[in-house]
Amino acid sequence: MRNSPLLWLILLMSPLVGCSSSKIQSTRHASAAGMPPFRSVMVVAMDQRQDVREPFENDTVAYLRERGVDGVASYSRFGFDQVNGDKEQLRQLLQTAHQESVLFVRVTQRADFVEGAPPSLGSIDMGAVDESAYTSFTEPGGEINTGFRLGARLFRVSDGAVVWSSVMTTIMKEDTDQLVFVRKTARAFVDRMAKDNVIP
Secondary structure (H helix, E strand, O other), X not given: OOOOHHHHHXXXXXXXXXXXXXXXXXXXXXXXXXXXXXXXXXXXXXXXXXXXXXXXXXXXXXHHHHOOOEEEEHHHOOOHHHHOOOHHHHHHHHHHOOOOEEXXXXXXXXXXXXXXXXXXXXXXXXHHHHHHXXXXXXXOXXXXXXXXEEEEEEEEOOOOOEEEEEEEEEEEOOOOOHHHHHHHHHHHHHHHHHHOOOOO
């Protein structure tokens, strides 16, 4: 059964309400057994918007290079249609370019919500509750923040096997600079890959 947006928001908010931290989980797959850490990673942000894709890929590449990994931003070589198209064709192109691995990151769910004290209900009847919820979204008195769920997968180019995957839930506050948020997200994924020993 597919979760409704409301149910997903409840699950997302429960560990994160009142803070701006992120929660990240990851798995090093069996296909990575006995494999040395990758020294070459192409980064693919699965977003058509240049002002999202390019900063995320650039920041991720910068953090990879801090660890001695040859990071490459995909936007400098491939258009969105290419990275979003036939994955086997893309794998062959990367193999020809002697690329060891490719990291795909995408937003899998996104929802806005109001944080802050709601207006006074005035009474306990359901009509007042509905009116208060409407007022929260249409009048000042609470921040409209955004909850994200992001997924990442690291593939080995030689055979296309998934060697590592990760899921992050995080909140972007209404007053957060988008570039700062993108940078922190990139850092979190790179740090987790290093912790799981798929990169140095």
